[in-house]
Structure formats: structure tokens, C-alpha cells
Amino acid sequence: MTDLTASSALAGAQGRSLFERGERTRRRHAAEKRFRMIGLAAVVFGILALFGLLGSILTNGVSSFRQTYVALDIHLDPAKLDKAGTRDPEALRKLTTFTYQPLIKAAVDRLISEKGISIEGLGGKDAEGIISKEAPAELRRFVLADPSKIGETVRFELLADGRIDGYYKGRVTMETAKLDRNVTPEQLMLADALKAEGALTTRFNWSFFTAPDASDTRPEAAGLGVAILGSAYMMLIVLCLSLPIGVAASIYLEEFAPRNRLTDIIEVNIANLAAVPSIVFGILGLAVFINYAGLPQSAPIVGGLVLTLMTLPTIIIATRAALKAVPPSIREAALGVGASKMQSIFHHVLPLAAPGILTGTIIGLAQALGETAPLLLIGMVAFVREFPAAPPGGFFDPASALPVQVYNWTQRGDPAFIERASGAIIVLLVFLIIMNLGAIFLRRRFERRW
């Protein structure tokens, strides 16, 4: 033994000062350092990518939360709107937005002359062109809602045209306006003059959250109202269906089901189901819920059902993990005092697993909220301007959804929609962050030690 240790390389460290480093030790240190650097580089890369992404979305999208408005005193001329003087709602309904356009033109012209603005080369239709094409519709809605206002002069805060709005957000300049068929430099000058007079203001854009989508020619009027409502309806359906079904399935599989080949197959399939591409669920939804069951297209009920199918595996996996994490001693304690299996589960195991279950549910819901592909297949890409009714009837009305609205807007031609799409992404991200914070809060708040 003695001559073996003496001749062996392993004995190299013996008898040497501790301050000296052996060759092996040096190499080990180098390897450790290298690994640490690679890890750090990976983290830095990830953070940079995240910041780049968030930065580009924020720079593109934050401006959509502000919108340019023009304050106009509009005389609701009875001679144009109600020649008969009957204020008959039926007759008023027959008037199209074309009838209202001259009122706006008159109001804009009057405003310009009142303020003494004169701009050279301002064409005949240019002045009224700074007001959104949505404005006549807004006037019409106002008059239909309250015909008694006819004859009065009412102050409206009307949307400025998308290009004018873009001018104040840096999207449109005098140079681009020269080349643009939709806006002239003179219109921009007029807008500047009105802004100087205080008639044109840029302020927070509430209607971005409340207004429905708008057509290609009026990006300034487009809002997320229908999409938010549609997404909310779908989340409600997903929550109401997937939580009870998922929890019941998990409890059965985890606590009651015998361990045999069948349950093994079910288990493997649930794990695989979580990895199935979402578009496959969309095809399934189209085939089963729309073609076979005959549910309406574009409806939150179908979207909700499809997303429920997608969310179930997530919830089942999370719930089973949470149930498994409850120590067996708690079950034994309950059984030991004579609780039945069900009592031990519902009185003791489930409350302890609840934070985990809720966290899984919220994460599943967050996934469902951001899901686009299956909704495209079941027709939720449709252009929907009508708000769905209150639930439960509204579940069957056509609606949009937040991620689909983003997709939809990125397909449009007008650059103003890029801003809208980025703004919608921000709204979506805020919802997701709130949901994830809720999950973290639940975990922290109800986490128990035993």
C-alpha cells in the first residue's frame, strides 16, 4: 500500500502547501468559471430579447392610448334633419350619415371663419376632411337617441381623421402628406392652427377600450370593446367549465382511480394533450361544435368550449401536482379519526391543494386568453361591430377576441392600425400580467407549511 500511494498520481496533493493549486484544481476552476459565464450570457441574452420586444411594442403602441379630437359646435339643423317637424323616430332612422355630413362641413367652416384662420390652398373639401369619417355616424346616433335635440346647437368632441391624429404622433409629416392622397399639407396646417386656438386637442383615448372595431378607412375610431367583451365571455366559459371538470378529473385520477394500464394510458394522454398544437383544437371545434352540434360561428360559446378543451390538460396536470404535494400524513390523520375518503379529500386535501389548483387555473386561463389559432378556425376573425348581448344570450352572439383583434389589425393597410395592434398587445399583456400576479399572490398568500 505504501509504495502504491507514493508512486500514484493521486498522491500529488500530499505534502504540498494549501496555497499552491494543483493542475487538476486549476482546470476545475476554469471549467466552473466558463460555465458560469455561459449561463450569465444566456440570461443576459434572454433579458435583452425581452426588453427589445417590450420596447418595440411600447414605442409602437403607447400612442394608441391617446387620440386627437376636435371640439365642434354643430347646429342640428331641422331643415335638413326633420323637414316635416314631426321628430318621428322612424323618419329619422331613414336618414343616412350622408345627411349629417353637411352639418359637420358647416360647423368646421364656421369654426374656421370665427377663429379667423386662413390657409392658402385649402381645398373645398379639405376642411371637413380633418374630421373622422366616423363623425357623421356619431351625430346620427346622438340624434336618434334624443330627437328633441334637433334645432339646438350642441358641442361635440369629434374624432380627428387618422392622418391628422398621426401627424401629432409623428407618423405623418408635411413631406409624407404631399405624397398622400388621404391628407394634404394644408389640412395639417389647419390642424396646427386649430390646435393653437385650443379647438383641437390630444387626450386619453377611452374609446380605445369601449368602442367596437372600425373599417379600414377610419382607424381612429377602432377600439377593443367587442374584443375585450368577447375575451371576457370566453374566459368566463373556460373558467366555469374547465375548473370543475379539471378538478374532478384530477381528484378521481389521483385519489380514487386504480393504478392499471388504462389509467396509465389516460395519464400519458393528458400529458400529451397539453402539447397538442392549438390549431388542432380549432379544427376539432369547427367539426364538432359548429358543423356537428350546430352552434353559431364567431360565438364566444364555441371559442370558450374550444379553449376549455385546451385548458383542461393544464389544469389537470397542475391540480394533480398540487394534490400530490399534500403530505400523506394529512390524509392518514383524517382517515385515522374515521373520516371517509371523500371527507378526507374535501375537508383536508383539497383546501391545502387549493392555492396550487388556482395557480394552475390562472396560468391555464392566461394561456387561453392569448390563444389565437383555434379562434381563427371557428370564425372569430369576423369583422364584428355589434356588441354581444349580456350573458347567457350573449354567449351565442358574434364577438371578437383580443389576440384575434391584434391579428386582424396587423392585416389592415392603414399604418394607424399598426399603432392600434401594438396598443391591443399592450392591453393583452396587461391582462396577462395581472393574471400572473394574481397567481403569484395566491401562491404566496395561501402557501402553508406543515
Place this chain on the structure above:
Amino acid sequence: MNMLTDAAVEETLQPLYKPAASKMTGKDVTVHYGEKQALFGVNLEVPEKQVMALIGPSGCGKSTFLRCLNRMNDTIDICRVGGSILLDGEDIYDPRIDVVELRARVGMVFQKPNPFPKSIYENVAYGPRIHGLAWKKSEFDEVVETSLQKAGLFNEVKDRLHEPGTGLSGGQQQRLCIARAIAVSPEVILMDEPCSALDPIATAKVEELIDELRQNYTIVIVTHSMQQAARVSQRTAMFHLGNLVEEGPTEKMFTNPDDKRTQDYITGRFG
């Protein structure tokens, strides 16, 4: 010695009779965990209102036998129990028996203190609540107080009944678990190494408590501590490799055992 003579007298009169009436009887009990057999035909009588200690080296089947007595083994999928175990002459493995009823009469205290993560009060009140033994608030208050008193814990926790049971010390938690078992008024209390996670002072308290509980309850305790078995039990059963080696009055088992294996085990020469 007294017991021995008693036994001798009884045996001449009625061969199958034991000194104290038998509360539970295991007849030819076998247990399989899957392919592996853990108990090989154990015949053991648990005398009423006495403490019976089950001793033996690790893996000898004493805990398995204990868990058969209130069918806690039912919770293990692969576990199969053969033979019969009688509680007051009724077979607890009869298909007509409801385990819930059984466990209300045969309570259990586990190795590691396992109070529910609820208040002390709720821990004790849980059993009576699910068995419908109390209805009014005052009845619950009473059963909680008497159970905690019997477990020797009431004075220590009376001011914080509504604080979580998990906040107590280990020894207090174990006595809380005993109080929880007592609260449903069982006839038999099974204890699976109740002191193995406790320090010596807490152990002494629990042992004292076991000695007091013997007045009203039949107790079966599994222990690895010879001294503990000697201190608290009246009868002792020695297990080895899934067999019951020997059973008899504790005094005799520790002074003059019949079997060499018992002798070796209690003198620490085993293995």
C-alpha cells in the same frame, strides 16, 4: 408475577381464556404487499384496558400488524390482508363492515405528529363533527375541553385554542393528535411509535399520558425503545421477520423470555 399466577389459574379453568378479556383478536393474520409477504399467520390477542407493546427490529411487521387493526392498510393499493381480526368478536374484515365505523372505535396516533393545518380547536372538534357526536357549540366546547384535558394539553393551550395546531411544539402536537383521537371516544387507540420524533421530556409526558389512558382505553403501541415498552406496557409482543415470536406479560418478557430471539433483541445483541 401476580399476572402469571392469574394466567395459570385461568388456564386450568378455560384453556382459551386470558387474564383480561380480549378486546381484539388476530387469527392467522397474513399480509402481502404485492408479491412480498409481510406477515405470516399472526395470532395475537389484545387485552382490554391494558397497554400492549409491539416490539421487534425494523421491518419485522409490527407496524403492519398495527395498521391492520383499524384497516389503515386499506389505503395501500397493493396490500392484501388474510386471516381475520376480531373486535369484540366481530370480524373487522367482513365485507359488511364500514371502515368509517371501525376507525371511530379504533383510533390511531401516528409516528410523526400530524395535526391538521387548522386551529387546535378544529383539530379536536373534527372527529366529533364528522361522526355527529356533537351538535351545539357548547357540546363541541365540552368535548374539545375534556379531550384536551385527558391528553394533558388543556392547560398549556387553553388561551390559544383558535391558533393553528401546527404552531405547537412537537410533543404538544403529538398530545394534540392523541386528544384528536380521544375526541371520538374510541375503544382502542393504536400508536405507531408515537414518541420517535420527540425529545426525552416530551416523551416522558406522552408515556405518562399513555399510562393514564389505560384506565379507559385499550392501547396498542409500536415502539423501538425497549425501555418505553417496559415502562408503559402490561403485555408485550415480539415480532421478527413477519412472525410473532412471543407474547406475554411485559415483566416476564423482559426478565425471562421463552424465546432466544427475544432474549437477544431486548439485550441489544440482535442482528
